[in-house]
Amino acid sequence: MYAQMVKSTGQGVTPRDEMTPEERAFQDRIDRGDKIEPKDWMPEGYRQTLIRQIGQHAHSEIVGQLPEGNWITRAPTLERKAILLAKVQDEAGHGLYLYCAAETLGVSRDELTEMLLDGRMKYSSIFNYPTLNWADIGAVGWLVDGAAIMNQVPLQRTSYGPYARAMVRICKEESFHQRQGYDAIRKMAEGTPEQRRMAQDALNRFWYPSLMMFGPSDKESIHSAQSMAWKIKINTNDELRQKFVDQTVPQAEYLGLTVPDPDLKWNEDRGQFDFSEPDWSEFFEVIKGNGPCNTDRMAARNKAWDDGKWVREGLLAHGEKKRTRAKARQVAAE
Amino acid sequence: MAETDAFMQFLLRMGDNTLILGHRVSEWCGHAPVLEEDIALANTALDLIGQTQMWLGLAAEVQGEGRTADDLAFRRDVWDFRNVLLVEMPNGDFGQTLMRQFLFDAWHSILLNRLQSSTDTRVAAIAEKALKEVTYHLERSGDTVIGLGDGTEESHQRMQAALDYLWPYVGEMFASDAVDVAMVDTGIAPDPASLHSAYDQLTGRILSEATLTVPDTSFAHKGGRDGRMHTEHLGHLLTQMQWLPRAYPDAVW
Ligand SMILES: [Fe+2]
Ligand SMILES: [Fe+2]
Ligand SMILES: [Fe+2]
Numbered sequence: 164m165y166a167q168m169v170k171s172t173g174q175g176v177t178p179r180d181e182m183t184p185e186e187r188a189f190q191d192r193i194d195r196g197d198k199i200e201p202k203d204w205m206p207e208g209y210r211q212t213l214i215r216q217i218g219q220h221a222h223s224e225i226v227g228q229l230p231e232g233n234w235i236t237r238a239p240t241l242e243r244k245a246i247l248l249a250k251v252q253d254e255a256g257h258g259l260y261l262y263c264a265a266e267t268l269g270v271s272r273d274e275l276t277e278m279l280l281d282g283r284m285k286y287s288s289i290f291n292y293p294t295l296n297w298a299d300i301g302a303v304g305w306l307v308d309g310a311a312i313m314n315q316v317p318l319q320r321t322s323y324g325p326y327a328r329a330m331v332r333i334c335k336e337e338s339f340h341q342r343q344g345y346d347a348i349r350k351m352a353e354g355t356p357e358q359r360r361m362a363q364d365a366l367n368r369f370w371y372p373s374l375m376m377f378g379p380s381d382k383e384s385i386h387s388a389q390s391m392a393w394k395i396k397i398n399t400n401d402e403l404r405q406k407f408v409d410q411t412v413p414q415a416e417y418l419g420l421t422v423p424d425p426d427l428k429w430n431e432d433r434g435q436f437d438f439s440e441p442d443w444s445e446f447f448e449v450i451k452g453n454g455p456c457n458t459d460r461m462a463a464r465n466k467a468w469d470d471g472k473w474v475r476e477g478l479l480a481h482g483e484k485k486r487t488r489a490k491a492r493q494v495a496a497e
Numbered sequence: 498m499a500e501t502d503a504f505m506q507f508l509l510r511m512g513d514n515t516l517i518l519g520h521r522v523s524e525w526c527g528h529a530p531v532l533e534e535d536i537a538l539a540n541t542a543l544d545l546i547g548q549t550q551m552w553l554g555l556a557a558e559v560q561g562e563g564r565t566a567d568d569l570a571f572r573r574d575v576w577d578f579r580n581v582l583l584v585e586m587p588n589g590d591f592g593q594t595l596m597r598q599f600l601f602d603a604w605h606s607i608l609l610n611r612l613q614s615s616t617d618t619r620v621a622a623i624a625e626k627a628l629k630e631v632t633y634h635l636e637r638s639g640d641t642v643i644g645l646g647d648g649t650e651e652s653h654q655r656m657q658a659a660l661d662y663l664w665p666y667v668g669e670m671f672a673s674d675a676v677d678v679a680m681v682d683t684g685i686a687p688d689p690a691s692l693h694s695a696y697d698q699l700t701g702r703i704l705s706e707a708t709l710t711v712p713d714t715s716f717a718h719k720g721g722r723d724g725r726m727h728t729e730h731l732g733h734l735l736t737q738m739q740w741l742p743r744a745y746p747d748a749v750w
Contacts, residue, residue: 225527225532228526228527228535229527232526232527232528235523235524235526236520236523236524236737236738237737237738237740237741238741239571239741239742239748239750240567240571240742240750241516241546241549241550241553241566241567241570242550242567243750244523244546245543245546245547245550248523248526248539248542248543248546249539249543251526251527251539252535252536252539252540252543255532255535255536255539256536258532259532259533259536262532272532297741297750347750350749350750351750354748354749354750355745355747355748357745357748358745358748463527463528466528467527467528467529467530468530470528470530470590470591471529471530471531471534471591472530473649473651473652473655474530474531474534474591474592474645474652475530475531476648476649476651476652477644477645477648477649477651477652477653478641478644478645478648478652479648480648480649480652481643481644481645481647481648482644484647
């Protein structure tokens with residue numbers, strides 16, 4: 164999940180008899196399964212929550228380029244390099260669709276970018292972990308894109324039209340990424356002893372951070388309750404995490420890799436795996452900025468933005484000159 | 498020079514150009530000035546790596562020693578690389594990267610256009626496929642050079658500096674040697690010198706629209722396409738690019 168702990172109005176769900184007529188009509192549309200479109204009336208809380216959620220998702224796609232980009236120049240074959248380039252290009256494209264979806268809510272991409280760069284907005288905790296060996300690239304596709312899909316597939320049915328449509332496009336590509344990631348780590352798991360060691364090491368480091376992607380349990384969260392009533396969140400974090408574990412454990416077994424959780428076991432009664440929770444104190448440290456890569460990731464994004472200033476200004480100035488010249492030509496012709 | 502040898506050298510020149518430039522461009526990943534450029538740079542790198550697979554794949558086939566495109570990319574040392582020096586020059590700022598791209602794309606598109614009528618049908622087929630991609634690269638890099646050259650005072654200065662820095666590496670693309678003579682004789686590829694006037698015309702038009710001044714020098718650094726003397730930069734690039742397959746030579750990835 165690329166959006167974690169998104170704050171809603173903080174007031175909980177308004178009881179129906181306390182809603183204004185507009186709010187009631189809005190909630191009825193959502194309950195009927197209507198899609199809300201940019202020009203439709205919407206409660207300010209709905210708009211703001213969506214901006215935070217879509218913005219955080221978009222930022223995650225952008226910052227997510229960095230841990231994978233870290234290996235593009237060291238990809239071991241031409242084919243692997245091409246696959247990784249294509250994936251990272253897709254992720255940037257996801258960022259673009261999502262910023263466009265957010266823009267329909269009345270916030271510009273530049274504003275969102277500024278908020279990311281000065282720390283007012285967050286991105287997924289997962290991208291604050293380093294990629295240290297080549298198997299990590301497989302692990303990221305398999306686990307990180309895998310966890311993202313868990314959350315994003317239901318979001319194809321989210322109530323906000325532009326967001327739902329962005330998700331449809333994105334999900335197709337994410338599932339492709341997941342298969343390619345699994346294929347990459349399978350090659351490692353089936354390879355030389357060193358490659359196997361890399362694959363196991365990757366799983367050891369990425370397992371719990373992947374579970375953290377769904378966010379802490381939100382059974383009791385008023386933010387989540389409101390988001391679910393508005394259908395901008397479809398499942399609880401625990402439901403999605405369980406689904407992810409149930410899907411991923413057999414895949415790890417197939418690879419002959421060990422999930423780093425001694426308490427992991429199949430629960431016959433529940434028909435699901437029992438598993439250990441990640442260390443949530445670590446998660447909150449990462450969210451606060453104390454993950455292994457937070458500082459470097461933000462420094463890299465800030466540097467890209469600052470170094471690019473002259474480029475953006477140059478292209479803008481050129482566009483302006485072109486318009487002025489075209490106008491002058493038009494005047495001369497008249 | 499034996500014909501196969503010359504053909505092999507020609508294919509390495511094509512494939513090493515795209516490999517090294519594709520690698521350089523891929524270094525930008527996630528660090529571009531604006532999201533659209535991140536996407537465009539990744540896309541350009543991806544195209545170039547795809548072309549590398551075709552050129553070096555054919556080179557390995559022509560060599561006939563059972564090697565693969567990957568062997569050629571990852572197991573040769575600096576002196577066996579046959580790319581022009583221009584493509585191994587460092588990225589510098591975004592302006593330098595795009596100027597390098599433009600100076601290469603212009604040459605690349607003119608050459609590929611001619612290679613479509615190569616007597617070797619495999620070369621013609623690769624050229625046809627690559628030209629579609631490269632036409633788009635040229636459109637983009639040309640537009641960006643114009644936009645930044647004729648943008649703000651700062652962007653203009655930076656683009657002029659990039660052009661001044663890179664211009665001495667342009668001449669090598671039009672040098673001819675025994676390999677080229679053999680390629681002309683067999684009708685596989687045109688004489689590089691024969692591309693020069695079209696190149697000057699194309700770059701002259703774009704650079705003047707960009708309000709940039711072509712440096713008044715015909716001096717050309719050489720030594721890449723014959724491997725006689727690469728720049729110091731290539732070794733560092735290979736260190737990174739080749740590290741994994743060399744460190745784990747028995748691994749399949
Ligand atoms: Fe994505
Ligand atoms: Fe992703
Ligand atoms: Fe993805």
